[in-house]
Amino acid sequence: MSDPLVSVQNVTKTFQHEGRSLQVLKGIDLDIGSGEMVTIVGPSGAGKSTLLHLIGTLDLPTEGRILYGGQDVTRLGSSDLAEFRNRSIGFVFQFHHLLPEFTALENVMMPGLIQGRRRYDARAKQLLEEVGLSERLTHRPGELSGGEQQRVALARALLMEPKLVLADEPTGNLDSQTSASVHSLFFDLNRRHGITFLIVTHSRDFADMMPRRVSMKDGRIDSDERRAQPLENQGKPA
Amino acid sequence: MSQARPLGLRTAVLCGFGLVHVAAVLVFGATSTQWFQASIGNDLLWLRLAIGWATCQLSLALLSAAVLQRAARLPRGARGRARTVALGISAGLHALITSTSVGILLWAARVSMGHVLGGTVASLLFGLTHLAYADLDLSWLPTLYETVTTLQGLSSALIVVLSMSCWFLVPTARRARFWWGFDAVLAVAFVLVTTLFPISSAEGDETSLLRAVVRVSVTTIFGVRVILRLVGPLLSLFERIGFRSMVAARHLRAKKTGFLAASSTLSILAVAVSSCMLISVLSVMGGFRADLKKKILGNHAHIVIDKAYEELDDWEPLLTRTRETEGVVGATPFLQVEVMVSSLSNRAGAILRGIDAETVSEVTDLAQNLTHGKLEYLQHPERILDASIDTTKTGALDAMINDAEHAAAKGLPDETKEDSMPGLIVGQELARALRLVVGDRVTVVSPRGDLGPTGLIPKTRPFRIAGIFYSGMYEYDMKHAYIDLSVAQRFLRSEGRISGVEVKVEEVEDAPALAAQLASMVGLSGLRVRDWKMMNQQLFGALALEKLAMFITLGIAVLIAGFSVFGTLTLLVQEKRREVGILKAMGTSARGVIRIFVIEGLLIGAAGGLMGLGLGFVLTFAAEHFGIRMNPEVYYIDKLPVHLDPTEFAVVGAATVLVCLAATLFPAYQASRVRPVDALRYD
Ligand SMILES: Nc1ncnc2c1ncn2[C@@H]1O[C@H](COP(=O)(O)OP(=O)(O)O)[C@@H](O)[C@H]1O
């Protein structure tokens, strides 16, 4: 097997809370290959979000390493990290976290704007079309429904053609029908563009559909199952 | 529209009427003296004014009643109900107070109808208590009047505030339509005043002054509206610069929560007011300096060449050589000594200067400063009497004396006539102290007397007042007297000698350099060459120090405005924490976040600074062109001097921006430290 896209090695995370230290992650080892679709499930408080943040370099592990293509990102300086996040990682959060002052199109273009002068108009429009929002380009987040907002967030996460898209309960506050359509969008994107997804979810249906399921419990990985019959195209190199 | 509109037509009319009413009160209050004087004894005008006033109050009361009745029908808790009710009540009370007090005052002053029309109503309307009550023995009236005025002032302020807040109840679309109409009218007015009215007023012409004031006001309002219209497009343009300016501009544009909106408005205003204050005060102080400089340069030479303790003997070559020096416009010799001048009524010490009447005008403004008499009378004193009879208004007795003297002078042979009574020019204050008019006779006592048996006998000589000058500097007007140089040389026993040479140069700022050049030219002959800066070093030094002190004091006001920018930005950073987290998660670096908030602070500062400087410019421009009268008895100038200095505007602008920049740094740093995990975790 070639180098995995992400390799989480013996990562622990300890929070200081009112003088007491609280170990939330107690030694995590996880490899994610390029083009994989991975879901993390587990009870609330298991440390799923914390792990996702560490993988997304939004936070640093207390111990352990996180390697992207062999490079340890925990050693990067803050501006290098910012640059790395911008180019390599896309986020989708439970609460969409769009910027309220900007239109849907501008929100999608934002990672490109942050990066530099290049305008990403065409690509952003194309992405919005892909998530089915070509009619909502100039709407502000406040003028979009929950599902639409989450689609915009997804389009934004994909703008820079990241290696990895991290999603933390992306359909956590959507109704089941809307959730289903967002879920199928994930599969669609993975199949068509070979994008790697790491998705935390509480939705049993969605988790059941995913080719690889990592269960977490109490800061440890409980189980890591791959489906016997992977979905078509799963694991296709990017 | 089925939905209840809190702001009906009546409220809108009341809003507008209330504002116009308050503006009218302010304008009339400010110009009350003129109105009062114009209509004193003109009962008809006063009657009209009183009727107009009563109509205003009555319609205000009716309108407020109508609005109240309408507001009462609104459901409890409807948006704007409280505001509308408050506006109705305060407008009604305002009308009530005013009309009641007018009634009481009319009754109190019923003694004389003319008095009522000429005084009391006037005083009620325009705040001339002292004039109206001078001959009314009703000691309680002023108290009533003051109470009423205070109440009126308070309710006016209330009406303004409430009207403005009610204005926001009008639907946005309708407000926008209003502004389009307003701007269209304004644009037409602007074009009209620009083509028809003068920008500055002719001296002493009231109508042209009024027109110039109208033109400047309309231009100012027009400018403000243009700028307000431009803010949006400009911000859009600004957004295109890049990602950071885009986020900053959007943050500022976004509708903010109540407190932050108030805070950012207040901080812009604070910056505006403080920078306006700073630039206005600096301009006035610069005006004083320029005024002083002008007066000093007008009365004194730019460069003086003399000897410390002696007089100059062989001065003709020096004069010619000085005149030939490049950069020198004129040079004139003078002889100077301290004397005593006595008139019939009084005596005073003075500096007597012998001047060359032919060349003195090349160097100083003496000829222009003469308010009475002429410079040529110094050489032709016999002309004083020819002229003084018809120009100087004196009593019958004076005329008789003048006539007699005139006749006597005519009878004398030419030379005696010239020598017997030479002319003397004195300053206005000296003339006042000695009670002199042109043609009067004075005696000058010189310290360089003859040696008598008991020692030095002071030499005295009679002179005739040939002119009176006003330089604008009290010291100067009190202490200086001029006579003809040759007369002075004879009188002071300095035949052929002078005290020094006065020089005027082309460019006043070059005077020090030119002085150095002249000094090297005259060499080691014991002459000293001083320029005007050197001679008035202390004065200008004190002024500069005062200005610096003022700059620092008012700079502190700008600093305090900076604190409010600091507070606003801290709040803004708090409010935008989550968004900063998102931006950082998407790969904005800490430096990028810092820059976003620094740009926001700078935009606030720039908006405030531009507003302040603009307002300061309008104020100083108006003060410079329309003049603010000052009491000349107190300040010795009749108009507040103002000097607009572009560099000062630049410095104040730069200082404001710097202060705002400093104020943004810490909040921006705080924003950059926001950890995306903390900002995103739980909402
Ligand atoms: N900044 C923090 N300080 C202290 N405790 C934290 C912090 N962040 C997370 N935790 C704790 O870590 C545990 C795991 O949180 P999280 O990763 O959000 O769980 P989940 O699996 O539900 O996403 C929780 O018990 C939470 O209280």
Ligand SMILES: [Mg+2]
């Ligand atoms: Mg979670």
